[in-house]
Amino acid sequence: MVRHAMRMLREAETPGKHPVTAATQRNMRPAPGAPQGMLAVMPPLTVAVLGAGPRGVGWLERVVENLRAGELGQGAVAAGIRIVLIDPYQPGPGRLWRYDQSPLLKLNSLAADVTMFTDASCTVEGPITPGPSLSEWAEQFRAGELDVVVDDDAVRAELEALGPSSFPTRRLQSFYLDWFHRRTLARLPEGVEVEWLRTSAVSVAEDGDHQRVGLADGTTLAADAVLYALGHNGSQLAGEHELLDRFAREHDAYYLAPAFTADADLDGLPPGAEVIVRGMGLAAIDLVVLLTLGRGGRFEPDNAAPGGLRYLPSGNEPRLHLGSRRGVPYHSKVTSQLVAPRPEQRFFTREIAAELGARGADFAADVWPLLAQEALHGYYHELFLGHPERVRMPWGEFLERFATLDPWSDELRALVADALVDPADALDLTAFDRPLAGLEFADHDALQRHLIDYIVDDVHRRTAAEHSATLGFFTSLLFAFFAIGGSGIEVPPWFKAFFSYVASGPPVHRLEELLALAEAGVVRFLGAELEVRADASAGVFRASSPSVPGELVSRYLVDAWLPEEAAHASENPALRDAAGQASVAPLLTVHPDDSRLIGPDGEPHAARFAIGPFTSAPNAGAFARPLTDAMSFRENDRVARAVLRLLDELAEAQSSAESPAVRSSSVPPFC
Structure with a gap:
């Protein structure tokens, strides 16, 4: 397997002692108010990252690139920044995408639709740092351009054959994620160190000016900021x-x-x-x-x-x-291609989402109808403009009437019936969502035959060129959902389930x-x-x-479904601990601007942040698709910049002669 260019703290280190390295030696300087000529070891500003899977290391990449841009974090770099990744599994793949699992298990995404890198579509405040998608990375591997060692014959053979439309194994994905993490480490600016604690966090507590992170081995870590990036976790039986x-x-x-x-x-x-x-x-x-x-x-x-x-x-x-x-x-992943250009969002845009979030709109009554109308708009736009032989009226006429109708109305059904040559091309959201509703079968053999026919038809609609309108529906729903990111709109579980039914199939x-x-x-x-x-x-x-x-x-x-995303019932003790200290119902509530944890008093915590599926922030899929301005990239960047601003504030206070106790060498980083 690939070796990490990152220092891993060993259990043999003496409790209460900071392991002195070249990086920490650079941060040794006179303590404020100390006698001339006397040195005191000043621990660097420390960020504890709970979880080092794709979200944790994706956030780390945003920190590194924002630091390299020179806009934020320069005061913190001068003081020294120490980022501690806490995870019993290898940083990058983490638990879910680790190498050590069945070679039969695959991603449910095309290799071309998986990336860990920002691109020109991204509306982040920080720098855009392009990099290869998974399929492009495989091409670079085959060309010998990467520092990647693959000692698994099956994975190597898979890499040799991997193309944009391949569905890669999770084992192969582990190599991509490991490489991404090592690439990020190679770009660390001077004054920043990253460490990996191969253990689990179990708690976070206030300790004066610090956050005290309790670890599974009984030791603790003092941190100036804490990021929960724990990804998907199991849940306790209840x-x-x-x-x-x-x-x-x-x-x-x-x-x-x-x-x-x-x-x-x-x-x-x-x-x-x-x-x-x-x-x-x-x-x-x-x-x-x-x-x-x-x-x-x-x-x-x-x-x-x-x-x-x-x-x-x-x-x-x-x-x-x-x-x-x-x-x-x-529904399976769509493998057809759009014929017509993707339409601009019309019924559910970022601006509309922001307005709905600001006024606390009800999701079912106010948000879902607009999302549905946007998704149907994408479907019929592709059907009319990509396959004009399948319709009986001009797109402009249809759109003018469509724009005024409820997505579930009889009026829309009548309009669609007038417009289409083949009634089977109509997309009725009610029947789409519950295809067996109202159907009764004489016996299980009859049900079996019906389901076989249904799956055959569904596969055809997700793959055949003449049914590219299915991709139009999926794409418009995807971009509409992405518009929710940062708006403050809370997405209910039932819609996440519907979105997965459409977008996250096998x-x-x-x-x-x-x-x-x-x-x-x-x-x-x-x-x-x-x-x-x-x-x-x-x-x-x-x-x-x-x-x-x-x-x-x-x-x-x-x-056979994933464990509930409920922090209070998680098998992860750190999440349960956070649920006891934060606003949770059942997800950890975070502020839409910077994903700070919201406490029971409704106020954001100054030094605790959370990203991932266990939070109230919208979350779409495990990995970002290129050129979609992915929500995860936007959130990672917002949180990285918020943490750097916090560290800059602490560094300024630390260096102030008027605040000699802000950073005290009497508070060890480990104890």
């Missing part, structure tokens, strides 16, 4: 999940609560077991992959099959019965594999509005759906 777990243990059954699939123990699912799976998003797809391909099954081409594949079982697979609220899988080939598994009988579908109850008298789980009569009885139940 409510229904706790009851189901207890039921399974008491009745010799199996229950898997929401978890990261790469970390889940699946050994309790034996070959041939009838397994109820709640959830049909990415976690469910990963589960299916690990229990089929991961157990020796394989796919082979079959042009006569619905998805072009046939599954050859190994005999080690359980039989997986999938259901959810919608009863259908997440690679197309995973749905083609799902079709083959359904044809082979390894995967069965349970329907929409799935209900599962634990039957204590029989010691089994019973699953039923209004989509189809009857129920499935099993001793095996998997809840």
Whole structure:
């Protein structure tokens, strides 16, 4: 694996002693008010970063580039800046994207749609520092232009073949993220050091002028600022999940609560077991992959099959019965291309978002209708201008009437019916969101046939050139969602779920594999509005759906979705600790300007910041897409600049003879 050019603190270091390095020696200078000729070790201004995955190191890159620009942080650099990354996993990949996981697990993004670098689209205040997307990085690797060592033959072979439209493995992504982090470290200005503590933070407490970060090994770190960048975390068992777990243990059954699939123990699912799976998003797809391909099954081409594949079982697979609220899988990633130019945002712009956020608009009543109208605008713009043979009226006439109509109204349905040649080209948001609503099937075989046909049609609409309007819908919804960033609009969980359903589905080939598994009988579908109850008298789980009569009885139940993003229920003690000290419902509330943590009194904390999915700030996907002015880049830059301003203020106070106690050498950085 790639070696880091970064110092890692060892557990053997003496508690209470600052390890003196060349970097810290440069920060030794007379303490304010000290006798002439006497030196006191002045600890550098310290920032503790809790979490060193993509968000943590993405923020670090913004700090480095803002410092190099020379506008902010120069006073802090003169005093010395020390950034301590606290994470038990390797900085860059972090936990979720680490190398040490199944080689079968993939990103749900095209290699061309993944970047860690700002670009010309970004509206950040700090400098734009372009760099390669994942696919461009692979090209540079093949050209021998990168300081990257890949000692995994499978990853090397994948890199040799990786193109813009490839879906890379998470193992490959770990090398990109590691390289990005090392590149950032190589650009550190003089006077700045970065350290990695290979442990976890468990708490943050006030300690005079400092923040005292408690670590899992019992030691503490004194910091001037703290950034929570903990990414996705598991959650403690509570409510229904706790009851189901207890039921399974008491009745010799199996229950898997929401978890990261790469970390889940699946050994309790034996070959041939009838397994109820709640959830049909990415976690469910990963589960299916690990229990089929991961157990020796394989796919082979079959042009006569619905998805072009046939599954050859190994005999080690359980039989997986999938259901959810919608009863259908997440839509796959779109691989078609726009024919017409992408339209300018018209119904939901940054300016509109800012106005809605300023007046505290209700999301369902005020924000969602405008987002929906923008997304439909993108769909029909591409359909009319990219495929004029499929419509019966000019785009201008349609748009004039469309602009005045409610996205869910009968009037819009009538307009669309008049305008389209093929009624199947209409996009009805209600049917799109709940495709099985109101449908009843005679038996599970009829439901199975319907779902196979549905998935075949969905894959076609996400891949075929004649259905590029699907990409128009996705792209306009994406940019509309990005406009929310920094507006102060709080995005409710139900909309995040809808956005994921549209934008965060699996690679197309995973749905083609799902079709083959359904044809082979390894995967069965349970329907929409799935209900599962634990039957204590029989010691089994019973699953039923209004989509189809009857129920499935099993001793095996998997809840295949990601753990709840609730700070107070997180398995991460630092997040639970933060939830006890901040405004949380259930996410940590942060200020829209600089992501400072909001306390129970409604005021932002002077020295604590938070970024990531566990906060109230809008969050879209794990990685940024090039040329989309990604929300994560804007937030990372805002927070980096806010932290540097804070450090400049502290450095100025530190150097003032009128404030000799602001920085005291009696406060050790570790104890």
